[in-house]
Amino acid sequence: MIELEDLKQRAFEFINNAKSLKELDEIKIKLLGKKSEINSLMKSLKDLAPNERPIFGEKINALRNQIENKLNDVKNNLFEAEQNLCFQAEKIDITLPGVTNKIGNLHPLTIVLNDIQNIFISMGYEVIDAHDVETAYYNFDALNIPKSHPARDEQDTFYINDEQVLVTATSPMQIRVMETRKPPIKIVSPGRVYRTDEIDATHTPVFHQMEGLVVDKNITMCDLKGTLDVFAKKLIGENIKTRFRPHYFPFTEPSAEMDVTCFVCGGEGCKTCKNTGFIELLGCGMVHPKVLENVGIDPSEFSGFAFGMGIERIAMQHFGITDIRLFYENDVRFLRQF
Amino acid sequence: MYVPFSWLKEFVNLDCSVNEFIDKMTMTGSKVESVKFLGEKISGIVTGKILEIKKHPNADKLVITKVDIGKEILQIITGATNIFENAIVPVAVHNSFLYDGTKIKKNKLRGEWSQGMLCSIEELGYTKNQYPEAPDNGIYIFKDDVELGADVREILELTEDVIDFEITTNRPDCLSIFGIAREAAATFDKKLNYPSCEDLSMKNDMDIEVRNSDLCKRYMAQIVENVKIEPSPQWLRHRLISCGINPINNIVDITNYVMLETGQPLHAFDATYISHDKIIVRTAENEMLKTLDGMQRDLTNDMLVIADPEKILAVAGVMGGESSKINAATKKIMIESANFDGYNVRQTSKKLNLRTDASMRYEKNLDPNLTEFAMKRVIYLIKKLNCGEILSPTFDFYPVKNDSRQIKLNPDKINGLLGTNISMQEMIDILEKIELRVENGFIIVPTFRSDLENDADIAEEILRFYGYDKIPFTLPASKNIGGKSKKQMLYDKIKNILVAHATFEMKNFSFESPKATEKCMLENVNAVKILNPLGEEFSIMRTNTIDAALRCMSFNLNQKNNDLILFEIGKIFENHKNDLPIEKEFLTIIASGENDFFALKGIIVSLFEQLKINNFDFKNGDKKFLHPFRQANIFINEEIVGYLGEVHPQVSKNYDIKHRIYLATIDLKYICKNVCDSVKFKPLPKFPAISRDIALLVNKNISSKSLCDTILKFSDHNLEDVKLFDVYEGKQIANNMKSLAYKLIFRACDRTLTEDEINSVMQKIIDVLKSEHNAILR
Incomplete structure (x- = not known):
């Protein structure tokens, strides 16, 4: 008995002193291999009286299990320690730059136009492409701007000939759409528009607009306000306020301009918003009855x-x-910022 | 439209601040552009009395004055010669500002202290025209009775808030102080006070002949005799100044004043210069006229003019002639208050390139009934200011009277359009505020509101004063299905694929210079020309996308942005007989720096592969503007869809580009046609692939494509892919040879291929390559 207890103590001491996994493997062979003390004890069982054999055998097996468990414990500890050393040796400087693939960018106008279109698409609007050159009829007459109308002058129109113009707004698409479809109509139409403005910091002779049109039974001014309020909040932020002011467009009546909370001062009043707290965002109105008739x-x-x-x-x-x-x-240093 | 706040208050008893006024007016539809405070540019300038003038000891042309500014006496040095002791003058004290932004500080002049500066009217921002009592050159002298030390702005009546309203074209009635007053009265629920007027006695006994009554609906004239030409009183001059109009003399000032007040342009002729005492309103017959501004004007025969039997006196509604101009000696005048056709005035004004306060009002089509109101007011002011005598009745040509229109008040329709529930009585109350009376269910629309024609117009009037902000936010019930078209989604996809290949989207103007085709060495096409372009550079609609791409690249290279790829999806335009021009959409890619032909080709292949376009090919091209041996036509299903290549050095030079650049253009019509939108799944392979590499030494003239074609043709169906992985030309091989290395990948769908099978196929391929292309296995 004492022999077993002594064996256990010596074995544990060996195991505890192992310095590496390799050494531990050697110790394992020594303690549990064919030439080990435990093995010779097992072999010596046959020399005992038959009634003592199972009792002693059980004890040797228990010892063997204890040693195996001890070996596993120490093995796990040693593995972890060795792996930690390994890890430490592989330390990298994570502040070094990442390896990136070169990537380009969409034009900022495309980015904004996509955002705007997506908001209207989410509200059930179909996107319709526009022409750049139109007949004077679509650009003016059908939109309730006859030749004698003073508004026709204000448009600063580029002419191709007496009958054809570069579109001064995306509004002609209203007419094209209404001519070819039956209500309910719900469309937006982005496009290029042209005005005879000299180039400066706030003007270019070519720029982009997006038109929207809804025609159905019982469409009201409240629907207009609600739709554009949703649009402005989705585009700019839920916290902004919209303001509708009376205005004039030949092809809508009543007409309005929609202002939104000034993005510079947040409505407090500043130079950008001329102390009004609001910035003009778009023009809108109820489709003029003459346009519908046209x-x-x-x-x-x-x-x-x-x-x-x-x-x-x-x-x-x-x-x-x-x-x-x-x-x-199109300076690429500008284009890549967005 | 400038509106001095004090003038407005003459017609409406407003008790609010300017800011409150602006806010509310904006919400009822009178949009404010800006507010300026007259005299805001000058500060710290006060009245001072000159007590003493002494010679400057060190300067012959300067004097030293002692000036009493009320609370202290200052020593000021001046070079002015018109000053005298006891004169009261404007004094810019230490730290004050003149109109031009100059800051005045005390300083030493030739060894003597000067504690400020004495000012001329110009230094305060005005002219002798506006303050006729000011001396020609010298210090402004006030009247004797002004308080010392007072802010000169108070004395010169420069303390006025002037509000600039944006007037929309439908509201010519608001191009007047009184029109704005009418809006203000309705906005603030106040009574509108009409200005004092003189009753007219009408008699058509003047010799006035209107030949074009379609262009002149009404012509009123009044002779004024014993006219005394003088400067106008200060209050009147100030009102003109604050509206941006230069005072001239009492008669001209009164006509301008009444125009600002009522919106009706008026003109005063020196009657002595009207030959035969006869006025003819007619169209010009290719004549000339020297207008008031001293310019000789060629008048075409569609322009309406005011003439006497001998000559033209004025361009109707635009500007008077120099000859009948009111001058200091004028004794007898004819005042004209007429209604001219808006379109005709607009065309005339455009042709003459002459836009005046009169023409910009006329061109919006004025109410013929306004002429009478204005004439009554003018005569009242002429009498009040004692400028002359009215000894004869007023002439009035008015063949077809403009009567008020009636519109049925339709509350259901209006509420339906607005989405409101406004009662009929409330509607009537609102309409009456803006002088729209309702009788027996009909709205009587005054003639100055010719813009009101239908229910929608009335709805807007009601909503303006009910409040745009008072109606709720709702959404339409329409159940439409939205989205982009297939083409729009394809374009989005193309853009996104290109962006993923490190290209940047550009946007260019749709214009082009007629020289662009030559610059790009392109063939001339039937361009769409602009009749009124912004210069030659922008005079045609673009016929190609290359010019813009090259200009962009040139710009970037100049900015030292050397290594980049740009793309654009844009339109080009082609004339189309008797119809709108044809608009075609192109994809253009331009590359520089490290990006060469193959970088660009790679992007295009990648684009096609991701769009699932099959059966594309590249074949040698022959575009003049590209390098003759570095260009390819791009084919999809045997059709040319575009090209790519290195830009010809001559073209690059034309754009000041010194680098090699590469260009590709694809007609998007073909992409739309060939894009495959039904991708079918292929089962994953069950058996492993086996690959073999071969390096072939061939003559330089042999294309890689022909080698690949041969390999594909003579292999068996188990050859899955052939990939070129190396090209070598150089010292280790003969001068006229190149080495191409290919990886051949074999796979059978039903088993693992054996070495023997592959070896025999490989041998066959190698043999054929040798016999067909003289290829040597390295």
């Missing part, structure tokens, strides 16, 4: 609203760009 939609049965916004202006506010020319210079 496309053969009965204004006593249907009503609608339309709106139009300048993409450059929104992008400039959104990104804090102060010179519109940057959009068309």
Whole structure:
């Protein structure tokens, strides 16, 4: 008995002194291998009286299990310690730069236009492409701007000939859409528009707009307000306020301009918003009954609203760009910022 | 439209602040552009009495004055010669500001202290025209009775808030102080006070002939005799100044004043210069006229003019002639208050490039009934200011009277359009505020509101004063399905794929210079020309996308942005007989720096692969503007869809580009046509692939494509892919040879291929390559 207890103590001492996994493997062979003391004790069982054999055998097996458990414990500890050493040797400087693939960028106007389109798509609007050159009929007459109308002068139009113009707004698409579809109509139409403005920090002769049009039974001014309020909040932020002011457009009546909380001062009043706390975002209104008549939609049965916004202006506010020319210079140092 | 706040208050008893006024007016539709405070640029300038003038000991042309500014006496040095003791003058004291932004500080002049500066009217920001009592050159002298030390702005009546309203084209009635007053009265629920007027006695006994009554709906004229031409009183001059109009003399000032007040342009002729005492309103017959501004004007025969039997006196509604201009000696005048056709005035003004306060009002189509209101007011002021005598009745040509229109008040329709529930009575109350009376269910629209025609117009009037902000936010019930078209989504996808390949999207103007095609060595095409371009640079709609791409690249290279790829999806335009121009969409990619032909080709292949376009190919091209041996036509399904290549050095030079650059253009019509939008799943391979590498030594003229084609042709169906992985030309091989290394990948779908099988196929391939292309296995 004492022999077993002594054996256990010596074995544990060996195991505890192991310095490496390799050494531990050697110790394991020594303690539990064919030539080990335990093995010879097992072999000597046959020399005992038959009634003592099972008792003693059980004890030797128990000892063997204890040694095996001890070996496993120490093995785990040694493995962990050795792995830690290994890890430490593999330490890297994580502040070194990452290896990146070169990537390009969409133009900031595309980015903003996509954001705007997606908001309207989420509200069930279809996106329709626009023409750059239109007949004077679509650009003016059908939109309730006859030749004698003073508004026709203010448009600063580029002419191709007497009959054709470069579109001065995306509004002509209203007419094209209403001529070819029946209500309910719910579309947005982005496009390029042209005005005879000399180039400066706030003007380019080519710029982008997006038109919106809804025509159905029972469309009201409240629907117009609600739609554009949702749009402005989704585009700029839930906390902003919208303000609708009466305005004039030949093709809508009543007409309005929508202002939003000034993005510079947050409504407190500053130079940018001329101390009003608001910045103009877009023009809108109820489709003029004459426009509906022009496309053969009965204004006593249907009503609608339309709106139009300048993409450059929104992008400039959104990104804090102060010179519109940057959009068309395409300096890659500018393009990669967005 | 400038509106001095004090002038407005003459018609409406407003008790609010300017800011409150602006806010509320904005919300009822009178949009404020800006507010300026007259005299805001000058500060610290006070009245002072000159007590003493002494010679400057060290300067002949300077004097030293002692000036009493009320609370202290200052020593000020001046070079002015018009000053005298006891004169009261404007004194810019230490730390004050002149109109031009100059800050005045005390300083030593030739050894003597000067504690400020004596000012001329110009230094206060005005002219002798505006203050006729000011001396030609010298210090402004006040009247004797002004308080000393007072802010000169108070004395010169420069303390006025002037509000600049943006007036929309539908509201010519608001191009007047009185029109704005009417809006203000309705906005603030106040009574509108009409200005004092003189009753007219009308008799058509003047010799006035209107030949074009379509262009002149009404012509009123009044002779004024014994006219005394003088400067206007200060209050009147100030009102003109604050509206940005230069005072001239009492008669001209009164006509301008009444125009600002009522919105009706008026003109005063020196009647002595009207030959035969006859006025003819007619169109010009290619004549000339020297206008008031001293310019000779060529008048075309569609321009309406005011003439006498001998000559033209004025361009109707635009500007008077020099000859009948009111001058200091004028004794007898004819005042004109007429209504001219807006479109005609607009065309005339455009052709003459002459836009005046009169023409910008006329061109919006004024109410013919306004002429009478204005004439009554002018005569009242002429009498009040004692400028002359009215000895004869007023002439009035008015063949077709403009009557008020009636519109049925339709509350259900209006509420339906607005989404409101406003009662009929509330609607009537609102309409009456803006002088729209309702009788028996009909709205009587005054003639100055010709913009009101239908329910929608009335709805807006009601909503303006009910409050745009008082109606709720709702959403339309329409159940439409939204989204982008297939083409729009494809374009989005193309852009995103290109961005992932390190390219940047550019946007260019749609204009082009007619020289661009030559610069790019392109063929001339049938360009869409702009009639009124912004210069030659922008005079045609672009016929290609290359010019813009090259300009962009040139710009970037100049900025030292050397290593980059740009792309654009944009339109080009082509004339189309009797129809709108054809608009075609192109993808253009331009690359510089480390990006060569193969970088660009790689992007295009990658784009096609990701768009699941199969059966594309590149074949040698022959574009003049590209390097003759570094260019390719791009084919999809045997059709040319575009090209790519190195830009010809001559073209690069034309754009000041010194680097090699690469360009690709693809007509997007073909992409739309060939894009595959039904991708089918292929089962994953069950058996392993086996690859073999071969390096072939061939003549330089042999294309890689022809080798690949041969390999594919003579292999068996188990050859899955052939990939080029190395190209070598150089010292280790003969001069005219190149080495191409390929990886051949074999796989069978039903078993693992054996070495023997592959070896026999490889041997066959090698033999054919040798016999067909003289290829030597390295």
